[in-house]
Amino acid sequence: MRALMRGLLGFGLAAISAFPAHADVTAKDIQVMARALGFAEKAPSGEIRLGIVYAPENAASVAQAEAVQKLLGDGLKAGNLVLKPLLVKIDEATSADVAAFLLIEGMGAGGAKLAAVTKAKQKPCLTIDIPQVQNGSCAMGIKSEPKVEILVNRAAADASGVTFGASFRMMITEL
Amino acid sequence: MTQNAVGRSAIQKTLLAVAGTAALILTTGARAQSINYGALEQLFGEPVTTSATGTPQRVSEVPTNMTIVTADEIRQSGSRNIPEIISRVPGLDILRGGINAFDVGVRGYQQPFQARLLVLVDGRQVFVDDYSRTLWDNIPVNVDDIRQIEVVKGAASALFGSNAAGGVINIVTYHPIYDNNNVAAIAAGTQRTRTGDATATFNGRWGGTKFSVGGFGADEFNTSRFPLDSTPGHPGHVYAANRSYFQLSPSFQGNSEFTYSTSESSPLDSADYYLIGDQTAVTLSARVGFDWNVGGGVLSTNNFYNHSVVKIFEPTDGGLPYRLATDILVDQLQYQFKAGTDHTFRIGTEFRYEWFDSLTQQLEPQSPATHEFDYAVSGMWAWKIADTLTWTNAARFDLLTLSETGTLTNPAFFSASDYNNTIKVWSGNSDFVYKPTDKDSFRAGYGRGVQLPSFLQNSWGIIQHFGAITADFQANPKVRPTIVQDYSIDYDRHLPEILSHVRASIYYETNTDIITAMAIPVGNIVINGTNYQVITDENAGSSHGWGGEVQLKGSSPEGLRWDASYSLSRVVDRGDVPALLDYQGSAPKHHLRLLLGYTMGSWEFDAKGEYQTSTNMLRSPDGGQTFAPVFASPYASLSGRIGYNIGDNWRVAISGTNLTRKTTNVSPFPAIERQAFLTVTGKW
Numbered sequence: 001m002r003a004l005m006r007g008l009l010g011f012g013l014a015a016i017s018a019f020p021a022h023a024d025v026t027a028k029d030i031q032v033m034a035r036a037l038g039f040a041e042k043a044p045s046g047e048i049r050l051g052i053v054y055a056p057e058n059a060a061s062v063a064q065a066e067a068v069q070k071l072l073g074d075g076l077k078a079g080n081l082v083l084k085p086l087l088v089k090i091d092e093a094t095s096a097d098v099a100a101f102l103l104i105e106g107m108g109a110g111g112a113k114l115a116a117v118t119k120a121k122q123k124p125c126l127t128i129d130i131p132q133v134q135n136g137s138c139a140m141g142i143k144s145e146p147k148v149e150i151l152v153n154r155a156a157a158d159a160s161g162v163t164f165g166a167s168f169r170m171m172i173t174e175l
Numbered sequence: 176m177t178q179n180a181v182g183r184s185a186i187q188k189t190l191l192a193v194a195g196t197a198a199l200i201l202t203t204g205a206r207a208q209s210i211n212y213g214a215l216e217q218l219f220g221e222p223v224t225t226s227a228t229g230t231p232q233r234v235s236e237v238p239t240n241m242t243i244v245t246a247d248e249i250r251q252s253g254s255r256n257i258p259e260i261i262s263r264v265p266g267l268d269i270l271r272g273g274i275n276a277f278d279v280g281v282r283g284y285q286q287p288f289q290a291r292l293l294v295l296v297d298g299r300q301v302f303v304d305d306y307s308r309t310l311w312d313n314i315p316v317n318v319d320d321i322r323q324i325e326v327v328k329g330a331a332s333a334l335f336g337s338n339a340a341g342g343v344i345n346i347v348t349y350h351p352i353y354d355n356n357n358v359a360a361i362a363a364g365t366q367r368t369r370t371g372d373a374t375a376t377f378n379g380r381w382g383g384t385k386f387s388v389g390g391f392g393a394d395e396f397n398t399s400r401f402p403l404d405s406t407p408g409h410p411g412h413v414y415a416a417n418r419s420y421f422q423l424s425p426s427f428q429g430n431s432e433f434t435y436s437t438s439e440s441s442p443l444d445s446a447d448y449y450l451i452g453d454q455t456a457v458t459l460s461a462r463v464g465f466d467w468n469v470g471g472g473v474l475s476t477n478n479f480y481n482h483s484v485v486k487i488f489e490p491t492d493g494g495l496p497y498r499l500a501t502d503i504l505v506d507q508l509q510y511q512f513k514a515g516t517d518h519t520f521r522i523g524t525e526f527r528y529e530w531f532d533s534l535t536q537q538l539e540p541q542s543p544a545t546h547e548f549d550y551a552v553s554g555m556w557a558w559k560i561a562d563t564l565t566w567t568n569a570a571r572f573d574l575l576t577l578s579e580t581g582t583l584t585n586p587a588f589f590s591a592s593d594y595n596n597t598i599k600v601w602s603g604n605s606d607f608v609y610k611p612t613d614k615d616s617f618r619a620g621y622g623r624g625v626q627l628p629s630f631l632q633n634s635w636g637i638i639q640h641f642g643a644i645t646a647d648f649q650a651n652p653k654v655r656p657t658i659v660q661d662y663s664i665d666y667d668r669h670l671p672e673i674l675s676h677v678r679a680s681i682y683y684e685t686n687t688d689i690i691t692a693m694a695i696p697v698g699n700i701v702i703n704g705t706n707y708q709v710i711t712d713e714n715a716g717s718s719h720g721w722g723g724e725v726q727l728k729g730s731s732p733e734g735l736r737w738d739a740s741y742s743l744s745r746v747v748d749r750g751d752v753p754a755l756l757d758y759q760g761s762a763p764k765h766h767l768r769l770l771l772g773y774t775m776g777s778w779e780f781d782a783k784g785e786y787q788t789s790t791n792m793l794r795s796p797d798g799g800q801t802f803a804p805v806f807a808s809p810y811a812s813l814s815g816r817i818g819y820n821i822g823d824n825w826r827v828a829i830s831g832t833n834l835t836r837k838t839t840n841v842s843p844f845p846a847i848e849r850q851a852f853l854t855v856t857g858k859w
Contacts, residue, residue, distance in 0.1 A: 035218040079217075146613045147235070148219045148670065154516065166473045166512060167210060170230045171219070172564070174516035 021029035025068050033080030033126045036150050039168040045080045051088040051098035052062040061106045084154045093117040103138050111137030122161035209466050210354045216480015222571045225343040226325040228555050229521045230511050238567040238606035240665050244324040251781040252774055252818030253830025255318050258311055265724035266328050267742035268762040272439035272451050273846050274393050275312040275410050281328050281342040283744030285761035287443030291341030291626055297521045299479050307501040307690040308627035313456045315414035315434040317372040317387045319358040322347045329661045330624025333569040333601035340624035340659040351376045351383030352420050357859040364852025368393040384419035398838055398846040401796045403490050404451035412438035449794045452487040472512025478630045480504050487847045498534035521555040538638045538700050544581030545634035550574045557712040570603040583636050584702050591655045593652040594634050600625050600656055614669040625656040632690050632712050646694050647707035655688045655714050675729030686715040702803050718758055734774035742766045763787035779818040786811045792843045805843035826856045
């Protein structure tokens with residue numbers, strides 16, 4: 001039934017995705033991530049360290065991570081949080097002392113490494129790289145333009161100890 | 176983990192096979208909270224509501240035609256009464272009998288004592304079932320404490336119960352836990368208008384509580400009335416309210432509410448050939464409830480008691496005012512949960528117990544009293560078929576039993592046992608929302624709504640003079656509910672190029688078994704040697720309506736805002752409806768609105784221009800001996816507000832309505848006067 005309905009809608013469903021393939025992390029993205037995290041059951045508050053996870057051998061990944069670090073500066077207030085950045089190489093994520101991870105785009109297979117880390121450390125993973133949410137490497141993906149969309153991979157979220165209330169779950173897209 | 180995954184899979188299959196079957200998914204609980212509208216609005220960048228399906232949704236995704244009037248828009252309107260505030264919404268029409276007497280109609284079906292529009296404050300009905308209407312000036316709310324007003328157009332009985340046949344208005348106030356709203360305002364102006372309102376909020380780890388008090392007084396408009404219309408001595412209102420939330424555990428939040436309000440106004444009495452009465456009303460309410468995160472969902476109860484005593488005096492009543500007491504006890508229980516990733520359910524039960532006493536002095540000894548029990552079950556299922564397509568269905572079944580427990584005269588035209596009655600009725604909604612792109616959204620929907628007879632229409636008796644008639648008014652115990660069916664299509668398009676959003680809507684609706692006022696002579700009866708004409712009500716026929724709205728709304732970063740709309744409504748009545756109710760001309764066929772605003776530093780400038788075409792309604796100039804349509808010509812009006820912020824805490828504003836003329840005939844009822852007032856507001 002579901003396959004039939006999708007077919008009837010034609011190429012429009014296949015062609016149009018709510019989540020774009022590539023974009024740079026913006027200040028609004030950070031705000032959305034922080035506010036969404038505030039609806040988690042064990043939501044952090046106050047000043048927290050956000051680990052910006054990147055692949056050091058990938059120049060684009062390094063550039064994007066540094067751009068996000070610059071965006072956060074000495075601490076960016078977002079919702080109930082003040083986010084202080086910490087650059088984290090993917091292979092060093094295990095030892096990173098952070099409250100949450102922000103997964104930079106272009107990590108490829110590195111996303112699965114981070115999934116193991118978030119499961120072990122019971123810390124949330126946030127990203128704008130939606131394929132990493134779809135493949136279960138990261139719990140939450142967001143898009144802030146043209147309208148806010150939040151995608152949560154329930155298995156990845158459960159594995160990393162991130163749970164949301166029923167009311168919030170009714171307002172987001174879950175996998 | 177494995178067991179839970181298997182369990183969920185089995186439950187998902189069951190639910191998919193038998194849609195609407197309730198099932199509990201046992202997962203860990205999470206913090207229980209009523210909806211934190213402010214935080215969700217900040218997250219999603221748009222207002223959030225529960226009024227469309229009972230579950231929280233972004234307003235851009237609701238499966239119904241909903242408009243939200245925000246707190247900013249309330250402030251920018253400059254108005255301190257709710258009907259004027261919501262007059263900006265295309266598809267709504269405001270009827271006015273005096274300075275503080277209003278009725279609100281939806282999509283062409285306008286009448287005094289509007290029975291088709293259900294009005295709620297934070298989910299509690301403020302709709303009164305004596306005549307089935309809303310006492311707008313009696314609502315115990317500070318306009319500065321309103322977060323948003325949600326307007327749903329179309330039948331919504333499946334979600335809200337009977338009398339949401341034409342639409343729903345839910346007034347959502349600030350939450351004492353999440354919103355530290357402390358505000359006080361005073362205003363003074365023309366017609367000796369003086370108002371004062373204040374809200375104080377206290378919160379902590381235990382929860383939050385807020386207290387609101389306020390009052391309004393003014394002189395009635397000094398415009399021409401029929402000789403037998405009343406003029407209230409002291410138009411105005413006073414109210415007090417307390418709302419509290421208690422975070423008893425991370426997963427359990429209780430709430431309570433107590434309100435009191437009293438008002439005097441000049442309503443248009445739909446039971447008496449639209450004469451204008453002098454009405455005083457006192458209402459009390461008490462409410463308790465809770466929200467409990469359990470089983471992966473939210474279990475909520477809403478239990479309230481409303482008591483109202485209304486006295487209406489009209490010169491035709493021979494010096495004997497009506498005094499009507501209506502009490503209602505409502506217990507609502509609902510469970511909402513998400514099954515898997517694509518299905519959201521809400522199941523609910525409702526028990527209502529209403530009793531109605533006529534405290535009116537009568538020409539013959541009788542004291543009718545009626546009791547009504549309503550047992551209802553309802554369900555809602557939202558299915559996210561694909562990323563861009565959602566299908567939402569809701570249904571409700573009501574079983575009502577009525578019984579006459581008071582005493583009627585002997586003989587009586589209808590006996591007490593005739594009023595022992597059972598009504599079974601169902602209502603439903605089915606809506607598709609299709610969003611092919613980030614900028615476009617289509618909605619197509621069907622709604623079946625129910626308008627129950629009021630107490631005066633199916634359960635009451637009064638014997639009194641009415642003009643030249645000595646009448647025995649006895650409601651028709653066999654009158655049937657009105658059934659409304661509507662079909663609608665909406666299209667929304669985001670236009671970033673011009674920083675705007677456009678919405679276009681079309682609808683068609685049918686109304687069967689429309690109920691008249693008590694105006695049908697059916698015979699005579701002799702009681703204690705006196706001959707009385709017996710007057711009752713009936714199902715007068717049917718009516719259908721069609722029309723639509725188009726609205727362009729936007730704002731710029733430089734502080735400019737605009738909202739332009741056009742609405743069309745056409746109504747065709749059948750049977751005896753044209754002669755007895757005449758909806759056809761009750762609302763303007765064409766209605767144009769243009770709102771413009773500009774914020775410059777500490778200054779705010781706002782203006783609203785309106786044009787509407789002619790209207791007509793039945794009125795009786797001679798106390799019920801004759802009645803005929805009375806017309807109001809097309810008119811244009813202008814309202815405006817200039818506000819100035821003084822520091823972070825203070826604001827002063829000057830506002831005015833109907834600025835272009837000293838008096839304006841906005842309806843077939845007495846003209847309204849130009850108004851202006853100065854408001855000073857403090858916020859901490």
